[in-house]
Amino acid sequence: MSDESHRVGSRTASRKPWGGRFRSDTDAAVERFTASIHFDRALARYDVRLSAAHARMLCEQKLLSPEDLEALLQGLERVGEEIEGGVLPLDPALEDVHMHVEARLRELVGEAAGRLHAGRSRNDQVATDLLLYLQDSVSAAQHGLHGLREVLLARAREHLDTVLPGYTHLQRAQPVRLAHHWLAFVEMFGRDAARFRDLSERLRAAAPLGSGALAGSTLPLDRQQTAEALGFVAPSANSMDAVASRDLALEFLSDCAIAGVHLSRLAEELVLWSSAEFGFVELADAYATGSSLMPQKKNPDVPELVRGKSGRSIGNLVTLLTVLKGLPLTYNRDLQEDKEPVFDSAATLRDSLEVMAGALATLRVDVPRMREAAGDSLLLATDLAELLVVEGVPFREAHEAVGQVVAHCLEAGRDLLELSHDELRAFHAAFPAGAGELLSLERALEARKLPGGTARTRVAAALDTAEQEIAAALATLDAGATR
Numbered sequence: 001m002s003d004e005s006h007r008v009g010s011r012t013a014s015r016k017p018w019g020g021r022f023r024s025d026t027d028a029a030v031e032r033f034t035a036s037i038h039f040d041r042a043l044a045r046y047d048v049r050l051s052a053a054h055a056r057m058l059c060e061q062k063l064l065s066p067e068d069l070e071a072l073l074q075g076l077e078r079v080g081e082e083i084e085g086g087v088l089p090l091d092p093a094l095e096d097v098h099m100h101v102e103a104r105l106r107e108l109v110g111e112a113a114g115r116l117h118a119g120r121s122r123n124d125q126v127a128t129d130l131l132l133y134l135q136d137s138v139s140a141a142q143h144g145l146h147g148l149r150e151v152l153l154a155r156a157r158e159h160l161d162t163v164l165p166g167y168t169h170l171q172r173a174q175p176v177r178l179a180h181h182w183l184a185f186v187e188m189f190g191r192d193a194a195r196f197r198d199l200s201e202r203l204r205a206a207a208p209l210g211s212g213a214l215a216g217s218t219l220p221l222d223r224q225q226t227a228e229a230l231g232f233v234a235p236s237a238n239s240m241d242a243v244a245s246r247d248l249a250l251e252f253l254s255d256c257a258i259a260g261v262h263l264s265r266l267a268e269e270l271v272l273w274s275s276a277e278f279g280f281v282e283l284a285d286a287y288a289t290g291s292s293l294m295p296q297k298k299n300p301d302v303p304e305l306v307r308g309k310s311g312r313s314i315g316n317l318v319t320l321l322t323v324l325k326g327l328p329l330t331y332n333r334d335l336q337e338d339k340e341p342v343f344d345s346a347a348t349l350r351d352s353l354e355v356m357a358g359a360l361a362t363l364r365v366d367v368p369r370m371r372e373a374a375g376d377s378l379l380l381a382t383d384l385a386e387l388l389v390v391e392g393v394p395f396r397e398a399h400e401a402v403g404q405v406v407a408h409c410l411e412a413g414r415d416l417l418e419l420s421h422d423e424l425r426a427f428h429a430a431f432p433a434g435a436g437e438l439l440s441l442e443r444a445l446e447a448r449k450l451p452g453g454t455a456r457t458r459v460a461a462a463l464d465t466a467e468q469e470i471a472a473a474l475a476t477l478d479a480g481a482t483r
């Protein structure tokens with residue numbers, strides 16, 4: 001290497017904050033390969049917040065003059081706006097958001113920018129930024145989930161007396177109220193929101209900042225101060241754990257994946273129910289799409305994509321699990337691969353919740369069609385067997401007798417409800433009356449008055465309970481946000 005290229009290389013390499021020990025340039029492909037600025041700029045606002053807290057603490061610890069602090073705080077605010085507003089040119093040579101913030105700060109405030117990095121590393125910085133990002137994301141996820149629950153609840157209230165078949169194995173099983181069916185999803189999404197709420201506690205428990213690259217710092221940093229300034233309860237207990245761990249990101253991805261799977265089940269029902277074969281519902285025009293070829297088509301692309309995108313959320317969880325598996329302590333650059341899955345799952349969940357809430361709020365329900373499907377009297381066969389149990393017959397014996405009754409109906413083309421007392425008695429002596437006197441769809445719904453059952457009073461009470469629970473959860477969430 002000539003002296004000339006040596007000097008050029010040296011000058012270029014030293015543009016980087018770590019360039020001091022390097023004598024030649026980074027390969028251009030390596031710069032592109034290692035850069036994360038095109039996605040981690042989403043952390044800019046957190047990096048700026050963190051830097052301001054760190055600068056204030058350095059000043060109190062006499063490691064920064066009040067004048068430098070003032071300049072840094074003003075500069076940081078401006079850098080944050082520039083990155084958020086998309087006006088700061090992004091340069092892959094500067095790798096990531098942390099170096100962009102620092103480099104721009106140097107342009108704005110000069111030498112003071114060089115004092116900011118005292119006692120910190122990008123390793124504790126990025127770990128802290130990510131926790132701050134996740135705190136906002138779990139709050140957004142809870143709002144989105146409760147928003148969807150509110151829509152489901154409102155639609156359920158409208159359809160307290162709408163009856164449809166409940167299914168097992170996608171075969172008609174027993175009649176249920178549509179309200180009861182949708183309240184099942186209100187429960188699932190309620191647990192999903194609770195998972196995010198639980199995670200939010202852990203996300204605030206311990207601030208990595210002050211852990212340095214891995215082993216802390218020789219400088220007299222006040223870690224409690226920066227932790228509290230950023231809304232954490234305390235500084236992290238172990239500097240190596242703090243920079244090496246991403247299990248809270250994993251937990252977030254897992255919570256997103258579970259909610260995504262629940263969304264996919266609800267979405268699948270909208271797809272099925274809007275088919276001509278079911279004909280139970282019709283999506284509003286605003287939530288459906290057409291075919292470029294077949295003029296008659298109205299396609300459920302929105303629920304299909306919600307169903308499909310749950311695959312991403314599952315994939316993102318598996319991605320980060322795989323990145324972390326077998327990784328030695330502490331920080332390794334592999335950890336940079338944590339961010340895109342996290343950002344993608346957060347956005348996917350947010351968008352899926354939004355469009356599902358809209359699709360459900362505007363969904364047209366074909367009440368007579370559901371009722372007709374539920375009117376199949378064989379859906380009452382279990383009730384007939386349970387009537388025999390009340391007469392003292394062992395359930396297995398009752399099941400067998402009613403099974404024979406059903407087989408007879410199917411073979412003879414008879415409706416179960418037509419069978420007289422005498423006809424039933426041919427199958428079991430204990431039948432107390434004719435099927436028409438014993439069974440009806442309304443009776444089947446009302447007879448299930450146990451907690452969690454389909455009786456009107458039970459479902460009406462469940463609607464009220466869910467409404468109160470959602471309101472309380474949202475109030476707690478908003479109180480937490482203003483804390």
Ligand code: ARG
Pocket residue numbers: 036040096097122123126331333335336337
């Ligand atoms: N962009 C990096 C990441 O997201 C920041 C930490 C880089 N640290 C380092 N020593 N290279 O993981």
